Amino acid sequence: MKKKFINATIYKHDHASEILVEDGKFVAIGNNVGEADETIDLQGRLVLPPYVDSHLHLDYYFTGQDDKIKNESGTLFEAIDLWNDYKKGTTKEEMKERIRRAVHDVASYGTQFIRAQTDCTDPNLTGIKAALEVRDELKDNITIQVVAFPQNGMYSYNEEGKSGRDLVEEALQLGADCVGGIPHNEWSSEEGKESVKEIVRLAIKYNKLIDVHCDETDDVQSRFVEILNAEVMKQGYGKSTTASHTCSFGSVDDSYAFRMMGLFRKSGINFVACPTENLFLQGRQDTYPKRRGLTRVKEFVDHDINVAFGQDSIVDLWYPAGSGNLMNILDNGLHATQLMREQDFPRNFDLITYNGAKLMQIEDRYGLDEGKPANFIVLDAPNPFEAQRRRVECLASIRNGEYLFHKKSPAYETELDINRQTK
Structure with a gap:
């Protein structure tokens, strides 16, 4: 069965207004794409590839509403300690239910x-x-790509005779897609460096992607991203590697930062920033001026270093809010990183679509291109600028040419009787 979507504004297809889908794939994107069994009029609305959440803790979902535990300091490290106790005794079925609800x-x-x-x-x-x-x-x-993430450290964690490093390897053997790490949470900088080297070694051994919680701290001496980049550059593994957070990189001096950006471009390493969470968590020990904890997103964009946004948490011990709505994440990120120049608006949606697909290495089956799976979403706006300006809703999500959901467009009363008297 052929479906045709007409009167669309198609992201990065400036002169196309129609999409033809057959057998779950894009057959044609352009104008006058041919006959179809069903025609859907999108009435000028914006079509994007689906949102990509590049960094999300599904297993922590809504743990923040448990009255038995509270993160009183609001810091990253208290949350880690609280979670270490909370997770004990959780069954697999309880965890699956939490993850399903989050998804x-x-x-x-x-x-x-x-x-x-x-x-x-x-x-x-x-x-x-x-x-x-x-x-x-x-x-x-x-x-879903599953990252084997040692929240309590590869070497600082050891229980029942198993280290965090051993458990990462077990998780990879079970089928996890990515090797994770958290070098800034190891007990010493030497162990942090060793964890980075072991992450790369395990990734190559099992042919997995890498995604490291890296330098999620205000400490400008935390520079594990430099070590990670050097290790993957030596192995030619940069494009398969993501450094998440890199908060301290937003606080380092410019001479170091710009030297490193040249090396990042050389390696091809990817980055993820989590705007809402790091705005909330970082700068807790600062008075004023208070750092806001984000890496150098704008500079990455300007230097063609791949960077994406992620939600990170939804109502957990690290972050008391969050919904998973990436339009909200994009909006916060654009304000915090000042990506509102004229040249930014037409490409900003890359931060929650194409850039995430690139670091997940799914580009062969992602995007608005003929021959690829017909996966896309429809936003209630006529163009990217209006979608960002008004933070519009996603009206439809289509997977392999079929609706995952379809919402009615909001209707508002627009007439105002200026002569009406109120008592």
Whole structure:
């Protein structure tokens, strides 16, 4: 069955207004694309590839509403300590239910691709096993990459005779897609460096992608991104590597930063920033001026260094809010990083679409191109600028040519009787 979507504004297809879909794939994108069995009039609305959440902790979803534990300081490190106790005793079925609810939540806003940071510092690997099962159960509608993430450290964690490093490897053997790490949470800088080297070694051994929580701190001496970049550059593994957060890189001096950006371009390493979460978590020990904890997103964009945005958390011990709506993440990120120049608006949606697909290495099956799976979303706006300016809703999410959901466009009363008297 052929479906034709007409009267569309198509992202990065400036002179096209029609999409033809058959057997779950894009057959043609252009004008006068041919006959179809069904025609859907999009009435000038914006078509994007689906949202990509490049960094999300599905296994932590809504743990922040448990009255038994509270992050009183609001800091990253207290949250890590609280989670270490909270997760003990959680069953796989409980974890699966939490992950499913999280996926349903974010998918309702138009996300179809998720990189799920999943804690593996648990001797039973409960979260990893749950995430892998949900990944496979939902694969027809949602693409999930599972990161084996040692939240408590590869070397600073050791329980029941298993180190965090051992558990990362076990998770990879079970089928996790990416090697994770958190070098700034190891007990010493030497162990942090060793963890980075081991991350790269494991990734090459098991042919996995890399995604490291890197320098998520205000400490300008935390420069593990430099070590990570050097290690993957030596191995030619930069394009398969993502450095998430890199908050301290936003505080380092310019001479160091610009030297490093040249090396980042040389390696091809990717970056993820989490605007809302790091705005909330960082700068806790600052008075004023208070740092806001974001890496140099604008400079990455200007220097053609791949960078994407992620939600990070939804109502957990690290972050008390969040919904999974990447339009909100984009809006906060654009304000915080000042990406509102004339040249920015036409490309800003890359931060929650194409750039995330690039670091997930799914470009062969992602995007608005003929022959690729017909996965796309429809926003309630006539163009990218209006969509960003008004933070519009996602009206439809289409997967392999079929609706995951379809909402009615909001209707508002626009007439105002200026002569009406109010008592």
